Amino acid sequence: MRVYLVDHALGVFAFDEENKLISHSVRDLKNVEAVADDLIRMEKGELTDSHKKVLEEIKSKFGENVGVVVETDKLASAISKLGLNVVVEPRHKGAEYFRENVVDLALKLGLVKSPEEYYSLIHEVSMATTRKKIREAAEKRDLLAAQGIRAIDDLDKTINLFAARLR
DSSP, rough: OOEEEEEETEEEEEEEEOOEEEEEEEETOOOOOHHHHHHHHHTTTTOOOHHHHHHHHHHHOOOOEEEEESHHHHHHHHTTTTTOOOEEEETOOHHHHHHHHHHHHHHTTOSSHHHHHHHHHHHHHHHHHHHHHHHHHHHHHHHHHHHHHHHHHHHHHHHHHHHHHHH
């Protein structure tokens, strides 16, 4: 049996071969910053609590021999550490089905009350994720500048030391 795993801002969803939702874990959608943190962790190839919950449920229902289909190599690497068989298929059929029906699924599961609320939520999460990524990039750039200044200070001290020894 193959299980198709889909990551989304709403949570992690698992579909069977007939596109039937067999497991899901919804994120705390009231905490947009936490959702943004999860999305960034996912991009880095780390498993979130939602992933772990869905994967444990899949493992208990179907055993360790189930094939878990994901879209990225990073996610596959993290899941394989849990002892599951992982296959990487970009744009797999579970992901395609989910993307075509995400608003309907969100409404059906009671995650949002209207399509407008869904799009507003996705906008908020996207903005929070972008802010965090920009902040992270700026911090890296600031760190590089500070390291450059320290290196110049070290060079200045070394030059002064050599100049003093030459006198």
